[in-house]
Amino acid sequence: MLGMAASSSSGANPERSAPSSGMYKLEIELKRGHNLAVRDRGGSSDPYVKIRLANKDVFRSKTIHKNLNPVWDEKTTVIMDSLSEPLNIKVFDYDFGLQDDFMGSAYLYLESLEQHRTIPVTLVLKDPQYPCEDLGSLELAVTLTPKDSPIEERRDSTTMLLRRSWKRSTKVSRRRYRCRVHS
Structure with a gap:
């Protein structure tokens, strides 16, 4: 080796x-x-x-x-x-x-x-x-x-929350867009 x-x-x-x-x-x-x-x-x-x-x-x-x-x-x-x-x-x-x-x-x-x-x-x-x-x-x-350091956990959970929030907001905007296109 x-x-x-x-x-x-x-x-x-x-x-x-x-x-x-x-x-x-x-x-x-x-x-x-x-x-x-x-x-x-x-x-x-x-x-x-x-x-x-x-x-x-x-x-x-x-x-x-x-x-x-x-x-x-x-x-x-x-x-x-x-x-x-x-x-x-x-x-x-x-x-x-x-x-x-x-x-x-x-x-x-x-x-x-x-x-x-x-x-x-x-x-x-x-x-x-x-x-x-x-x-x-x-x-x-x-x-x-x-x-598992406290700093890392906080940063990771904040990142995860931001990702979830962004996913929700993009889903909502897609639904609105579909409604406008179809109406």
Whole structure:
């Protein structure tokens, strides 16, 4: 198993590290890639990133064409019930009509992340079959929060109430519109 090839400018503080069970929200910002591997004949690649947790795909980035230093600036949120499984982050080169080429991977271990703090992370990409090959790196920012924190519960319930209110108002306006059209 490939270990985490990541560095964090903050370092993990064991006192503030998250316990490994409960409900958590992990916000991930995929920022950019640096010096990614060449996989196309023209000396470039068309990279995209896949993130897996517990053998399930949880995110796929857009493809950046012909670029070894792509900027994604994409965000995703993952809800999980345990921090024991690492995120498996893989980079692929998109090939139209063919199987996409593997460009490297890394693991992000979640148990050591501090809660309520955005942490910049640099993941060094590796290929388990060629561990000495330089495949570049990815820049991320991650924020881990307990899903059941009072702040999160309030925000989630407010969002839910707003969604319900909006759905009701759109249903009412649709009914009014139908009545006007038919009368």
